[in-house]
Amino acid sequence: MTDTRALTRQVTWQVTATGGFESAWISRRGRTLSARGRVFAALPEPYWISYELQTGEDFTTRTLTATAETPHHTHHLTLDRAPDGTWTADGEPLGWAADALDCDLGLSPLTNSMPVLRHGLHHIPASGPEEHTFLMVWVSVPHLTVRPSRQTYTHLGPAPDGTRVRFASGDFRSDLEFDGDGLVVSYPGLAYRLSL
Template sequence: MSQRSRPATTTRPRVATVLPRSLLWQRTDVPGAEHVVLDDGRGLAARGVAVAAGPVEYTCRYELVTDERWVSRSFEATAEGGGWLRRLHMDRTGDGWRITTAEQGDLTAAGQPNALPPGTDDPDRLADALDIDLFGSPLTNTLPIRRLGLIDGTVTIVAAWVLLPSLAVVANAQTYTVLGPGRVRYASGSFTADLELDENGYVVNYPGLASR
């Protein structure tokens, strides 16, 4: 049975120490960047650092692991800035996500007064989410593309959307439409972006967000 968010216990390492590949994106919307090391030989194991300057300056360090089918199995992140630090740990069990959180300091006093608490008060809303989507991270757009083997057509999925810098988690409907070789349109609500991908499905250019 799914559990509500609660204070985190000691987390355990998820990703092997040495990973063979590296990707680096430069943010184009705000000053910032994301660097990821990864192994995608059998699913994905990734460790990344994202830094951004708006609307609150933050650094987010994360680890993400999928199974061989590219279904997200675990995700953990630490986001921090001046006067605050938040942690999130997510594990997908047989019937949904188990989520734990921890918080130090006060993000709301650091320039984001409307920040949601980390995690979610109802993990059952995420029961259909097979993909993690980290806010502002081009890496996580690859997850449903690889999981579904998307080469044509249109698909709509529900992702566990991890907001930054709050580390709040919400269920988010997202649509991916193949436009042609190496081009996929991402849509969520009224937002759309035409993504340029490399031969492995990783984002090369995300208009208005990041490029490499």
Template sequence: MTAPNTVLTWQVEETGGYETAWVELAAGRLRAHGRAVGLKPEPYWLSYELDTDAGYVTRRLHVTSHTVDGTYDLELRRDERSRWTANGQVVLALDGALDCDLGMSPLTNTMPVLRHQLHRDEGHQDFLMAFVPVPTLAVRPSIQGYTHLTPLMSGARLGYASGTYRSEIDVDADGLVVHYEGLATRLNRAAPKL
């Protein structure tokens, strides 16, 4: 991975843990790698690598999760026809999805927000997502909705919905999560020293 534009750290209240992501945003693409540690729903440690194609559409997510019961590994890929594989096995239920959503991670909320400019413009969008629950990484489809609620001094407040779950997400001018109600709060955003 090339040098990141930014390094983000969140306190993840829902897991009792933290996540740090090294992120490169450029020319409609996002690349990142990160690490997270949590205590809930059980103690875990994970690492991930994320790559998107043009338009912030997920191309690949590789995640490794360590728990007291063992290690889980997921290689999630989307091809040019929006067909997904998980560890090489086709997942037909994800056909047409453009994004992955790594559970308990505020980073993966960024792609649909940027693609539809919801951090800048009014609107609502529903998405079929490849949801990856942590720590088991057993990928499944998830319908999620994002709504631009109000502009903020630097970014916007968005409404988020999935099934009966509702929350609000504050993002900065780059579409990166600052605060995800009930899930995470960003502690730091740092640029590498040149």
């Protein structure tokens, strides 16, 4: 069954890991997502980021454009994923990223949504707990450099405002709470949502 629902929301997170905030305007139609966001961070250095994200069908990244400003530098990134799965960063091929479907903007709760939405991990699965491991194109902040990141998402069960999903990458683990629209409510150690 095809999901044809349309969703438009403004969401703001307090990003405790950086002493800052992220605010995004998010639109979803069927199995595509687009977002425009702004980030303010104070730690470990002050920076601002403006970004735009577009996905293709099945919530796979199509493009991420970002500009980061620090007191001394401005960084830009254009990250593209072609329909054949080829990734480029500022026009340069990312050969290692052929198996990746998603980007992950560092310290941003928004980009955790794509794999969760794709696999329905924000709903109680009829078949019981699910676990999925992905290769992500991870974007550092504020320098906007890219590198591979293996990440595992495991459905844990219901939570007060939706479902809990364990995020793991390397030695890092956190049990995130997602709402029924697949957006982060709480990301212990990183952020929590201010607007519902």
